Amino acid sequence: MKHSLKLESISSWLPTASKPVIISGPCSAETEEQTVATAKQLAATGKVHALRAGIWKPRTRPGQYEGSGEEGLKWLAQAKKETGLPITTEVANAAHVEAALKAGVDILWIGARTTVNPFSVQEVADSLKGVDIPVMVKNPINPDLELWIGALERLNKAGITKMAAIHRGFSSFEKGPFRNAPMWDMGIELKTRIPELDIICDPSHIAGNRELIALISQKALDLDMAGLMIESHINPDAAWSDAKQQVTPSVLGKIVEGLVVRTVSSDNKTFKDTLSVLREQIDHLDDEIMSKLASRMKISEKIGQYKKDNNVTILQVNRWEEIIQTRITLGKAMGLSEQFTSELLKLIHNESIQIQTKVMNKVEERV
Ligand code: PEP
Numbered sequence: 001m002k003h004s005l006k007l008e009s010i011s012s013w014l015p016t017a018s019k020p021v022i023i024s025g026p027c028s029a030e031t032e033e034q035t036v037a038t039a040k041q042l043a044a045t046g047k048v049h050a051l052r053a054g055i056w057k058p059r060t061r062p063g064q065y066e067g068s069g070e071e072g073l074k075w076l077a078q079a080k081k082e083t084g085l086p087i088t089t090e091v092a093n094a095a096h097v098e099a100a101l102k103a104g105v106d107i108l109w110i111g112a113r114t115t116v117n118p119f120s121v122q123e124v125a126d127s128l129k130g131v132d133i134p135v136m137v138k139n140p141i142n143p144d145l146e147l148w149i150g151a152l153e154r155l156n157k158a159g160i161t162k163m164a165a166i167h168r169g170f171s172s173f174e175k176g177p178f179r180n181a182p183m184w185d186m187g188i189e190l191k192t193r194i195p196e197l198d199i200i201c202d203p204s205h206i207a208g209n210r211e212l213i214a215l216i217s218q219k220a221l222d223l224d225m226a227g228l229m230i231e232s233h234i235n236p237d238a239a240w241s242d243a244k245q246q247v248t249p250s251v252l253g254k255i256v257e258g259l260v261v262r263t264v265s266s267d268n269k270t271f272k273d274t275l276s277v278l279r280e281q282i283d284h285l286d287d288e289i290m291s292k293l294a295s296r297m298k299i300s301e302k303i304g305q306y307k308k309d310n311n312v313t314i315l316q317v318n319r320w321e322e323i324i325q326t327r328i329t330l331g332k333a334m335g336l337s338e339q340f341t342s343e344l345l346k347l348i349h350n351e352s353i354q355i356q357t358k359v360m361n362k363v364e365e366r367v
């Protein structure tokens with residue numbers, strides 16, 4: 001479905017930010033001292049463009065630290081006063097919005113557990129009618145691009161044009177190295193669908209541990225994301241939420257310093273010429289691949305007709321196993337990974353079965 005979003009880029013609503021935009025601060029505002037001290041140390045690194053802190057924390061189990069509530073907004077406002085940096089916090093309902101606006105919060109964000117719920121997103125959107133404030137929308141916990149876009153649309157319809165998306169990874173049943181699987185293709189697909197939308201990566205919630213943050217941050221920049229939201233705490237191990245994934249402000253500074261910012265294109269003439277020659281080769285090879293695939297499907301169609309005439313089933317397991325084995329061996333010899341060859345073959349095979357099914361079920365015209 002085509003979207004129709006009216007958007008203003010981050011550079012218009014966070015003009016002090018360079019690329020990458022860095023938003024940092026603790027997972028939760030715990031005390032005034034912790035909030036302000038973290039903010040001051042972050043500001044001193046000179047790398048941070050906005051401060052974050054959770055005030056209302058959506059926790060998986062009751063009894064975990066659920067945030068300071070409105071009291072913490074004063075600490076955040078104090079951090080803003082002492083550092084001069086804009087502040088941002090998570091809102092999940094109309095009451096949160098009202099309190100955050102009253103406290104002078106500069107940017108709001110919608111958390112992953114709220115983006116999944118259209119009722120909540122609509123409530124937040126309705127409470128923002130007539131308010132000119134930037135809102136960042138985290139991806140829903142489940143990998144559903146429509147839900148993510150839907151939340152952006154609800155806010156946009158309420159008049160919010162200063163928006164960004166935050167990619168924080170997706171909850172998954174399989175336990176991998178990450179707390180939330182990055183599924184980078186979701187971010188790429190979002191950018192392809194809405195090119196003018198800035199995407200910020202949240203490596204802290206993707207990683208779930210501090211060791212992987214630098215690596216994920218670099219990957220995000222290499223995918224041309226506009227910035228990073230990274231959790232930082234003066235004493236990470238003692239944090240009341242997300243302790244394992246927080247870093248000290250000084251480590252935050254080092255992570256940002258170590259990032260390589262690559263450009264989408266280069267003005268260097270030799271680079272451009274070489275790139276265009278290589279791209280032409282790719283275009284040519286893609287043409288060949290497509291026409292070979294089309295020829296292959298035509299033969300599948302003939303086979304389908306032949307099977308039909310002889311009353312034979314479409315799927316013949318032995319033949320399919322033989323195809324997989326021989327092609328994977330061949331692919332390996334040519335330097336293609338087993339996973340790639342097997343996924344490619346599955347796609348081709350599915351299409352081929354669909355074509356044959358159509359042939360089988362076609363009602364012959366009577367003569
Ligand atoms: C957070 O930013 O601290 C948070 C709760 O994030 P998410 O909504 O991505 O889980």
Ligand code: MN
Pocket residue numbers: 027028231241242
């Ligand atoms: Mn957190």
